[in-house]
Amino acid sequence: xxxxxxxxxxxxxxxxxxxxxxxxxxxxxxxxxxxxxxxxxxxxxxxxxxxxxxxxxxxxxxxxxxxxxxxxxxxxxxxxxxxxxxxxxxxxxxxxxxxxxxxxxxxxxxxxxxxxxxxxxxxxxxxxxxxxxxxxxxxxxxxxxxxxxxxxxxxxxxxxxxxxxxxxxxxxxxxxxxxxxxxxxxxxxxxxxxxxxxxxxxxxxxxxxxxxxxxxxxxxxxxxxxxxxxxxxxxxxxxxxxxxxxxxxxxxxxxxxxxxxxxxxxxxxxxxxxxxxxxxxxxxxxxxxxxxxxxxxxxxxxxxxxxxxxxxxxxxxxxxxxxxxxxxxxxxxxxxxxxxxxxxxxxxxxxxxxxxxxxxxxxxxxxxxxxxxxxxxxxxxxxxxxxxxxxxxxxxxxxxxxxxxxxxxxxxxxxxxxxxxxxxxxxxxxxxxxxxxxxxxxxxxxxxxxxxxxxxxxxxxxxxxxxxxxxxxxxxxxxxxxxxxxxxxxxxxxxxxxxxxxxxxxxxxxxxxxxxxxxxxxxxxxxxxxxx
Numbered sequence: 001x002x003x004x005x006x007x008x009x010x011x012x013x014x015x016x017x018x019x020x021x022x023x024x025x026x027x028x029x030x031x032x033x034x035x036x037x038x039x040x041x042x043x044x045x046x047x048x049x050x051x052x053x054x055x056x057x058x059x060x061x062x063x064x065x066x067x068x069x070x071x072x073x074x075x076x077x078x079x080x081x082x083x084x085x086x087x088x089x090x091x092x093x094x095x096x097x098x099x100x101x102x103x104x105x106x107x108x109x110x111x112x113x114x115x116x117x118x119x120x121x122x123x124x125x126x127x128x129x130x131x132x133x134x135x136x137x138x139x140x141x142x143x144x145x146x147x148x149x150x151x152x153x154x155x156x157x158x159x160x161x162x163x164x165x166x167x168x169x170x171x172x173x174x175x176x177x178x179x180x181x182x183x184x185x186x187x188x189x190x191x192x193x194x195x196x197x198x199x200x201x202x203x204x205x206x207x208x209x210x211x212x213x214x215x216x217x218x219x220x221x222x223x224x225x226x227x228x229x230x231x232x233x234x235x236x237x238x239x240x241x242x243x244x245x246x247x248x249x250x251x252x253x254x255x256x257x258x259x260x261x262x263x264x265x266x267x268x269x270x271x272x273x274x275x276x277x278x279x280x281x282x283x284x285x286x287x288x289x290x291x292x293x294x295x296x297x298x299x300x301x302x303x304x305x306x307x308x309x310x311x312x313x314x315x316x317x318x319x320x321x322x323x324x325x326x327x328x329x330x331x332x333x334x335x336x337x338x339x340x341x342x343x344x345x346x347x348x349x350x351x352x353x354x355x356x357x358x359x360x361x362x363x364x365x366x367x368x369x370x371x372x373x374x375x376x377x378x379x380x381x382x383x384x385x386x387x388x389x390x391x392x393x394x395x396x397x398x399x400x401x402x403x404x405x406x407x408x409x410x411x412x413x414x415x416x417x418x419x420x421x422x423x424x425x426x427x428x429x430x431x432x433x434x435x436x437x438x439x440x441x442x443x444x445x446x447x448x449x450x451x452x453x454x455x456x457x458x459x460x461x462x463x464x465x466x467x468x469x470x471x472x473x474x475x476x477x478x479x480x481x482x483x484x485x486x487x488x489x490x491x492x493x494x495x496x497x498x499x500x501x502x503x504x505x506x507x508x509x510x511x512x513x514x515x516x517x518x519x520x521x522x523x524x525x526x527x528x529x530x531x532x
Contacts, residue, residue: 079496087499088479091115092472093194095128097137107278107402107528108137109521111192114474115514116482120503123148124413124514125155125269129189134166136277138189141289141514143270143413145344147376149263150351154240154271156199157207161240162275163188164215165232172215179212203257210243229275230397233284237271241350241393248353249365259375262365266377268344268352271395272308272411276518279402279528281409283307284395287346290417293400294408294426302430304422305406307398310414311348313338318347326387333384341382341390348392354380356389404526407433409518412477415511419481424488429517432476435469474515482510 079087096110115124123144130137138159144151164172171186178185200207227235248265252258270287283291285308293305311318313335322334336342344355354362359381366372366379400406410425420428470476480488483495498510 079500081492084492084495084499088116088475089114089470089472091194091196092475093126093128093192094472095192105524106137107521107524108276109519111139111516111518112472112474113194113514113516114472114478115512116478118415118506118510118512119148121148122512123151124415124512125151126514126516127155127159127273128192128516129159130192131163131166132187132190133171134163136275136280138162138273138275139409139411139516139518140271140273141411141413141516142272143287143289143415143512143514145268145270145346145349146352147263147267149260150244150265150267151269152198152200153207153244153260153264154269154350157211158236158240158271158273160188160211161214161236162233162273164211164218165227165236166229167215167218169219172219176212176215176219200260203260206247206253206257210247214239214243229277229280229282230399233273233275233282233397234395237284237286237350237393237395244351245353245356249361255370258369262369262372262377263375265351265353268349270311270346270349270413271393273395274409274411274518276402276409279525281307281400281402282397283400283411284397285309285311286348286350286393286395287311288414288417289412290414290422291398291409291411292422292425293406294410294429296405296407296430298405302426304426305400306422307400307409309396310417311396312345313340313347315347322347322390326390330384330386334390341384343382344391348394350393352391355382355391358388359385402520402525404522404529406520406525407522408520410477410515411518412515413511413513415513416477416481416515418511419484419513420477424480425477428477428480429473432470432473436471473517477515477517478513481513 092112092114094110094112097106097108111128113126113128115122115126117124125142125144125148127138127140127142140155140159142151142155142158167175175186175188177183244265248261252261270289272283272285272287272289272291274291275282275284285291288310289308290310291307293307295303295305297303309315309317313319319335322340323331326334334341339345340347341355344352357365362379362381366377369377372378408429410429412425416425470479479490479495482498483490483492485491485494498506501509
């Protein structure tokens with residue numbers, strides 16, 4: 001392999017700004033955009049001691065082929081194509097949606113998902129589930145910061161809160177009665193999980209009890225809950241964030257549960273969740289994950305339809321919202337260096353109680369906790385912290401009625417969007433679909449069919465290179481996000497380098513990336529309009 005890419009990375013790591021990191025000095029370089037479009041990604045890194053999750057060691061992903069430090073004596077970026085594929089495809093998840101008769105009457109045809117770590121362990125999470133007591137499917141992407149604890153908890157719990165918010169009073173009463181009588185509870189969701197997806201199994205019972213408190217609250221309402229889907233999603237987001245805050249203030253049964261509650265509350269996560277029911281698509285977004293639709297226009301062109309806004313210092317609506325919520329005297333200190341209070345890039349998130357609680361409450365909770373420094377949690381009050389809360393988990397909800405030309409939905413963490421634009425993502429998926437269709441063999445068999453003819457068909461398929469194409473479109477996007485050159489082509493040297501960057505260097509060039517692509521069934525959507 002030529003030394004062009006590898007030497008450039010190493011020299012940039014040694015000849016730039018230096019920050020104090022964990023156990024060593026980190027060299028930070030912003031590459032020249034005219035050379036290689038590799039971006040320094042510190043958008044969610046806090047500028048104070050992080051509240052990272054000590055349980056993260058349990059969640060470590062495979063580190064094959066990856067260096068552990070830039071100080072290693074033999075530093076090489078060489079990877080074979082098969083090794084590159086192994087790394088890129090390790091997190092693949094896909095599922096085709098079928099009904100009981102084997103025919104797809106769902107507006108969701110299939111979904112494909114993947115993720116690639118930059119942090120060790122990865123701080124992103126994802127969820128996909130079908131609602132069993134109501135209608136529809138849900139897909140979520142969660143981008144953690146200051147550790148993975150909050151993203152982990154939200155990925156496990158939020159879809160349950162949304163599903164419960166949508167249930168009828170009768171269904172909630174049946175579930176409550178089953179719990180009271182210690183009988184099996186009606187299943188709420190059917191999950192679609194990757195084998196490596198992790199769970200806080202030790203505290204699942206605690207999470208269930210707090211979910212039960214929520215549905216009991218819904219039953220205490222004077223009338224049928226009757227939330228619209230938008231109201232249900234907003235209520236679920238806000239209630240879960242409130243529970244995260246309350247759980248860390250309440251006594252816990254064990255030290256483990258106490259530590260998890262602390263780590264979840266003092267780390268943070270942005271979230272983007274889509275609910276699909278027939279032609280009805282709702283997307284709830286808190287933070288800077290993003291959702292877009294891929295639209296195939298009548299003239300054959302493709303376009304990207306944004307369904308979310310990035311909640312950060314670059315969004316005028318967010319700036320105006322925060323200015324309305326705080327005194328005029330704080331206008332110049334709300335965003336410092338394009339970060340909320342100079343600390344956090346997203347302006348909406350779960351957890352992050354340091355930007356929600358009063359100074360007194362923070363001090364009280366941490367003062368009464370055992371050895372929080374061992375959990376990497378520290379009390380930190382940013383400058384100009386006068387009128388909390390400064391951060392909210394309340395989402396913006398977008399409704400879109402699906403049309404037959406709406407072909408797919410993309411939900412991804414900002415690690416993808418920092419590398420690729422909305423239009424580039426749609427173009428890559430459209431090209432991938434075209435390539436897959438072209439490489440499908442034409443099964444117009446000659447009669448009679450003989451072994452020689454079948455053998456020639458197999459050779460044609462092999463010659464078309466179908467084995468080398470990523471079957472999972474999320475992998476295709478990640479490959480291009482980290483490996484594309486200035487011409488939009490995948491550079492194998494750059495790809496290998498980006499995959500083997502040492503742990504103490506990788507976060508400077510790319511963020512964790514999580515992508516879920518949901519394909520819609522155009523025929524089902526057309527039938528809906530035909531029947532109505």
